[in-house]
Amino acid sequence: MNGNGSLYNARNTEIFIVLLFELIFIGLYIQALLIGDLTRSLWPLICIVLTLVPFVFERKDKISLPFGLKMMVPFALFLHVAGGIMRWYWEVPLFDKLAHVVSAIALGLILFTMYLYLDYLEYVKKKPFFKKRLRIFKTQEGDVIAGILVILVIFGLAWEFTEYIIDLVYHTTYNFGLVDSVTDFSGDIIGVLIVIYLVHRSLETIPPGEHLDYLLAEHPVSSHHEDPDVLPISDRPEFF
Numbered sequence: 001m002n003g004n005g006s007l008y009n010a011r012n013t014e015i016f017i018v019l020l021f022e023l024i025f026i027g028l029y030i031q032a033l034l035i036g037d038l039t040r041s042l043w044p045l046i047c048i049v050l051t052l053v054p055f056v057f058e059r060k061d062k063i064s065l066p067f068g069l070k071m072m073v074p075f076a077l078f079l080h081v082a083g084g085i086m087r088w089y090w091e092v093p094l095f096d097k098l099a100h101v102v103s104a105i106a107l108g109l110i111l112f113t114m115y116l117y118l119d120y121l122e123y124v125k126k127k128p129f130f131k132k133r134l135r136i137f138k139t140q141e142g143d144v145i146a147g148i149l150v151i152l153v154i155f156g157l158a159w160e161f162t163e164y165i166i167d168l169v170y171h172t173t174y175n176f177g178l179v180d181s182v183t184d185f186s187g188d189i190i191g192v193l194i195v196i197y198l199v200h201r202s203l204e205t206i207p208p209g210e211h212l213d214y215l216l217a218e219h220p221v222s223s224h225h226e227d228p229d230v231l232p233i234s235d236r237p238e239f240f
Contacts, residue, residue, distance in 0.1 A: 011064075014071050018055075021074035022048055025081070032085045040085050047077040063120065063216040066202060069109045076106035096180075097187040104152055104191025105198075111148045112199050119212035141203050144212075145196055152195070156188035 025044040032041035051074040054065055079099040083089040089096055122128040160181045206214050 010067055014067065017071040018051060018074055021071075021078055022051060024078060025051075025074075028078075028081055028085050035085075037085060040081070043081045043084075047074065047081055050074075050077060061120070065113055066109065066116070066215060068198070069106075069113055072102070072106040072109055076103040079103070097183055100156075100184050100187030101191040101194075104156065104188045105194055107155060108148055108152055108192065108195030108199070111151055112144070112195070112202070115144050115147070116212045116216050120216050122213075123211050124213050141200070144203070145199060148195060148199065149192060152188065152192045156185055156192075159188075160184055 025047045029041055029044035032038070032044065051070075054070045054073065057063075058065055076099070079095075079102055083095060083099055089099075118128075164181075202215060203212075206212070
């Protein structure tokens with residue numbers, strides 16, 4: 001199997017998984033209507049639209065987003081929406097912690113893609129989003145990882161505070177106290193560590209002299225490898 005075939009199969013797998021999640025969102029919408037949860041019934045419809053955004057983004061700019069992003073976004077959305085509609089947040093042990101891990105990974109991949117796109121605008125489109133003197137998002141590996149780490153930690157803390165405020169205002173039970181917040185944040189940290197590892201592995205595939213935008217395009221694998229069925233790490237689809 002050649003390199004193009006590997007990328008093609010990986011992308012097809014991702015598309016299949018996304019389509020599966022779209023069907024699940026339709027099922028969750030129907031379930032919400034059946035149990036009379038009209039408020040939550042809107043969220044599966046919103047998720048269907050949000051899941052398609054990366055594909056529209058790719059088509060508009062004729063780029064290829066990092067492998068894993070398009071399926072992790074609906075996975076995170078599914079966990080949160082199903083957690084409410086199916087009552088898994090309250091009935092399935094540790095479900096909330098899994099949702100925090102997956103959400104941190106999905107958000108981390110979105111942030112990483114944002115860094116890639118900033119370089120794409122600057123070096124390919126020649127229309128930088130930030131003027132150089134105002135650019136706070138540096139694109140060296142250390143800066144990228146540090147930026148993702150800081151933003152994810154801030155977001156995790158903000159999420160716990162938001163849960164507390166929602167419970168206070170609407171008398172819900174999303175937050176069960178300090179222990180719940182600490183374990184939720186621990187899930188966030190696990191997700192952050194996974195993202196940092198994936199980002200580091202992905203950045204290692206960029207050849208010398210290339211910028212981050214290199215990862216927004218598919219690159220064929222050269223045919224000089226001794227075993228055509230085994231791809232070296234640097235030539236595999238990003239993140240794996």
